[in-house]
Amino acid sequence: MARLAWTRLPTADGEGAGPSTSEAADDELLSGAAIESLDYEVIENYAYREEQAQRSKFWVPYYVMLKWLFALLIGVGTGLAAIFINLAVENFSGWKYTATFAIIKHSYFVGFFVYTVFNLALVFSSVYIVTNFAPAAAGSGIPEIKGYLNGVDTHGILLFRTLVGKIFGSIGSVGGGLALGKEGPLVHTGACIASLLGQGGSAKYHLSSRWVRIFESDRDRRDLVTCGCAAGVAAAFRAPVGGVLFALEEVTSWWRSHLMWRVFFTSAVVAVVVRSAMNWCNSGKCGHFGAGGFIIWDISGGQEDYSYQELFPMAIIGVIGGLLGALFNQLTLYITKWRRTYLHKKGKRVQIFEACLISLVTSTISFVLPLLRKCSPCPKLETNSGIECPHPPGTDGNFVNFYCLQDREYNDLATIFFNTQDDAIRNLFSAKTFHEYSAQSLITFLVMFYFLAVVTFGTAVPAGQFVPGIMIGSTYGRLVGMFVVKFYKKLNIEEGTYALLGAASFLGGSMRMTVSLCVIMVEITNNLKLLPLIMLVLLVSKAVGDFFNEGLYEEQARLRGIPLLDSRPKQVMRNMNARDACKNQKVVCLPRVSRVVDIISVLRTNKHNGFPVVDRGQNGESLVIGLILRSHLLVLLQAKVDFQNSAFPCGPGVLNRHNFSDFVKPASSKGKSIDDIHLTEDELGLYLDLAPFLNPSPYIVPEDMSLAKVYNLFRQLGLRHIFVVPRPSRVVGLITRKDLLLEEDNNNVMPELQSTSV
């Protein structure tokens, strides 16, 4: 009895790779080989139909109830994850700054040493977790999630260990003071929580339940992951409406109106969870967290009104945002390409060394540069403004005293550079006082932080680009604001408002979001009056950015080999037809009853994931009867229960041998491989009837249909395979809108419409 092949068996949720193979997984991620499409189309084979027939009448209410329950749990889970990350980051930062401030009173050198080592330890923990445990947790995760919702699955992005790696990695990378944020990773975190709930937990870690494992199609999971993305943004910015719009505008490629309700519900749940935690922490139960910091919200203020003269400088902010954003995308694209080709291929150690080196550079720049600045006297304290001067060591507040000798002095560069990100942003947005920052400090910060953000992007740590974008944008926004204040002396202009517009413009210029970003900005600031201004800068910055390159996420998705389908087909597709797209292609088919050995040989020699199945018609002619997926073939070959001696068809009765769930592949797992199949010589000589398992009604297009039309069909229905066939010789019927209405609907159809159908 010869064994055909043997390799490691993956676990049910595909986490068999484990830490020891994470380097291989990393290589796979880098090469883009770990990518395949999802099956959003429902495969109505016998197994599916038998399962449908066996469902009780309570199944549909149970299914709907579970969807809403999951929407609730996604909200609670993402809210709690956001609180945990913020709690940890704020506390680590609090301890770091308390210790450093206490020590620099005696020795700057020792203070610098402690500050650097603290940062290094946190960054090391982050990069170690990512490289050794969860390679898919590196970066923001938004390009991959965008790909998932576009129909492309990247291995590893939605696994349990990716979730754990993302949460703990974010704490290290953000707490370690790198020029990156935790908002993008929170979107990925929300998506992981949603996906794990959808597949009933993680089988590898014995955290799964049969009762909740009813979302067996990629389509259902897609709905949940959409909820997860919205929850991530809602948690990151306490912007529930922004979260819904982010999911709609930025990540999903399709949208159904009734999903809107569930996404909205999830976002609202997140807002409640985060609010409750904040109220609890405000009483000082959470250490450094709660005394003023949670994400970047509750930034109040901003000028109440604006004059028409200000629109010009504001449009200029939009242009600067578009230019700097497009430059950011281009630079990060080059650097990421270079990293992937030369640096990261050299292994984990190089990745760890690289992140630690960047941490050292960041710590040095943020500590040493403020030392070169002079101290200024604190502006007059305003009551109820939330502004404190000087910044008491290690606590929240506005102005950082740093090395200033006088108590009532502050260092403007340290206030934005030597501070937690949330406090730095609050300081830059601050609209209560004028001229806190000198132009020199702002320019120094802008140049250095831009450089750090570009270099940090793409290191092997969880990293979001929202916060660096906001910091860069608000700096040049404030600079423009300073000139406007000088130029238009009589107007009631606040630099903080310009900082906010600058932040919006940079994000617009880099990420190219409009509606969702606009709403997030309004939700952050609670100032509806700024809405038209934010809209103006976003439109200008997006238009300018689009002139040069694609958005950050699209560029990064393409670089990772994720084949995103845009919403519209390319112009040349209008002059091509379906046949042109599959030129010189020799279609690999399988006969209905195939020999096991032949199936194995087809699977070994081809990497395709779908194969047309052909049978003989009554007159002996060849007939295509459907499409069989590679993953389904592998399940059948591994189970062996369907093998038969006869070369003749066997018929249905599938559920006696299989559950429908046997065919379900966990999200973002590698699934089974042909190398996992072990068969004896005898088994290889048997037959397999594929008819009960194939998709009997795949989508079909005539060969001369324009490629643009095929594209729209493919994209809108979220398909994976389409058959191209010769022009049909006859028509058996014709379906119109009215044929698709049920009887009761037909009775309600307008009489004039009915009369036409007589």
Ligand code: ATP
């Ligand atoms: P996906 O990668 O999107 O999950 P897939 O793996 O089935 O789908 P690919 O192997 O990526 O498809 O397709 C690569 C090329 O091979 C495409 O040009 C496609 O048209 C072609 N192709 C796919 N399946 C077959 C097949 N059964 N016979 C011949 N050509 C095929």
Ligand code: MG
């Ligand atoms: Mg493929």
